[in-house]
Amino acid sequence: MTTWRAATVASTARLTSTARSIVLDVPGWQGNLAGQHLDLRLTAEDGYQAVRSYSIASVGPGQLVELGVDKVVDGEVSPYLVDEVRAGDQLEIRGPLGGWFVWRPADVGPVQLVAGGSGIVPLAAMIRARRTSSSVAPFRLLYSARTPDDVLFAPELDNAGDVEITFAYTRRAPDGFARKPKRLDRTDLAELTLPPADDLTVFVCGPTGFVEAVADGLVSLGHDPARVKTERFGGA
Amino acid sequence: MAVISRGFGGRRRRAEEDLPPGQYLTEDFPVLSAGPTPVVDTAEWEFVIQTETGARHRWSWDELQALPIEEITKDIHCVTRWSKLETTWRGVSLDTLFEQVETAYDYVLAHSYGGYTTNLPLEDLLDGKAWIAFEYDDSPLAPEHGGPARLLVPHLYFWKSAKWVHGLVMQTDDEPGFWEQNGYHLYGDPWLEQRYS
Numbered sequence: 368m369t370t371w372r373a374a375t376v377a378s379t380a381r382l383t384s385t386a387r388s389i390v391l392d393v394p395g396w397q398g399n400l401a402g403q404h405l406d407l408r409l410t411a412e413d414g415y416q417a418v419r420s421y422s423i424a425s426v427g428p429g430q431l432v433e434l435g436v437d438k439v440v441d442g443e444v445s446p447y448l449v450d451e452v453r454a455g456d457q458l459e460i461r462g463p464l465g466g467w468f469v470w471r472p473a474d475v476g477p478v479q480l481v482a483g484g485s486g487i488v489p490l491a492a493m494i495r496a497r498r499t500s501s502s503v504a505p506f507r508l509l510y511s512a513r514t515p516d517d518v519l520f521a522p523e524l525d526n527a528g529d530v531e532i533t534f535a536y537t538r539r540a541p542d543g544f545a546r547k548p549k550r551l552d553r554t555d556l557a558e559l560t561l562p563p564a565d566d567l568t569v570f571v572c573g574p575t576g577f578v579e580a581v582a583d584g585l586v587s588l589g590h591d592p593a594r595v596k597t598e599r600f601g602g603a
Numbered sequence: 604m605a606v607i608s609r610g611f612g613g614r615r616r617r618a619e620e621d622l623p624p625g626q627y628l629t630e631d632f633p634v635l636s637a638g639p640t641p642v643v644d645t646a647e648w649e650f651v652i653q654t655e656t657g658a659r660h661r662w663s664w665d666e667l668q669a670l671p672i673e674e675i676t677k678d679i680h681c682v683t684r685w686s687k688l689e690t691t692w693r694g695v696s697l698d699t700l701f702e703q704v705e706t707a708y709d710y711v712l713a714h715s716y717g718g719y720t721t722n723l724p725l726e727d728l729l730d731g732k733a734w735i736a737f738e739y740d741d742s743p744l745a746p747e748h749g750g751p752a753r754l755l756v757p758h759l760y761f762w763k764s765a766k767w768v769h770g771l772v773m774q775t776d777d778e779p780g781f782w783e784q785n786g787y788h789l790y791g792d793p794w795l796e797q798r799y800s
Contacts, residue, residue, distance in 0.1 A: 369799055373606045410605060411612025418625050420683060443614040451610050458608045464799060466785035467637055575634045579747055582639035592639045593718060599634050 386437040401496035402469040405462030422489040426496040437485035472500030476566035480508040483573020506530040514539040553584040563589040572598040623793035629685040641717035651770035677757035680793040694736030697728040708773040716767040721780035760791040
């Protein structure tokens, strides 16, 4: 059983009006694969505890671990992490966890990433892992966000080198943006993602409804279900 | 030495002493799946128990529906930390299905349409502990929740309740299934918080 480790908040940075990057200093952290998550435990002064899982945005060695947390309005943990926690605060983490929704630099096949909202976090980790490993695996990202202001890691994605990135918006698009704001549909997937191929791996991460729709659409376009890896999240 | 998180605890949920450790209550029904949701037509659906002799005990959808159907009300606990209380299901007890099955093996690997697998001790499927469920909350079980039929083993973490269940293969040993090969606990008792291996 993986044990809990004390972690100190090293720094925080606002990502959007509702999301924040939190960098944790975790002595003894052994690194993680791109796509893995961790359990985070908060303890109140009276001993009350709450635990939630968060995807890890960072990869590689070192004891600094970055999370990207989006606020769930009626949640009890994410509002604390997004609005209250500050450098020097302490919490506990356990991980890294998960061995399925991961990309390894040794994987040479092409990769299609499809993100919905804060589902970008583990996929951003994969883009980072590709860059730091000098992998030349073809990467393409389709990122659906509510508005341009809701894009996490926007500056980094703008400088993602030869990763082909397509944004899609559901609520409001930038001026002059050709595609009207709407949810991703099968036509979008056909036009904006890599076609089915034997060596292609697809990673889809986002809210449950988003992942259901995207995964169903990909299968209907001929993708092998076994090559479509999904990570769904609810709230809290 | 406890680690205290400064300022945390102001928005806590109400106390949940009925829940296994580390769980919180949800009114939703979140989904945990590793891939796309398979589409399974009940006209083609079958459930098969295969034993060490190679015998295959097979039920079609209609044959399953003709067996005694039970109403089940149980709390369910997902490894991703949500719990949902008093969920209601209809399905056929595994006791009924195993009445005709002769086996000396102690373990089971459940197989799903779509390729998912999960391992269980046989004794965790018998004596009123497990069902093949096809209705949830008075409606046919939705595909994203495992419809047309899923295994229902509510006393273990819910990944053991294989969605889109297709059959059981008797095993001599407790061979790990899909999530068990990917970091989850071999058994998965929520009250002992057996989340990860």
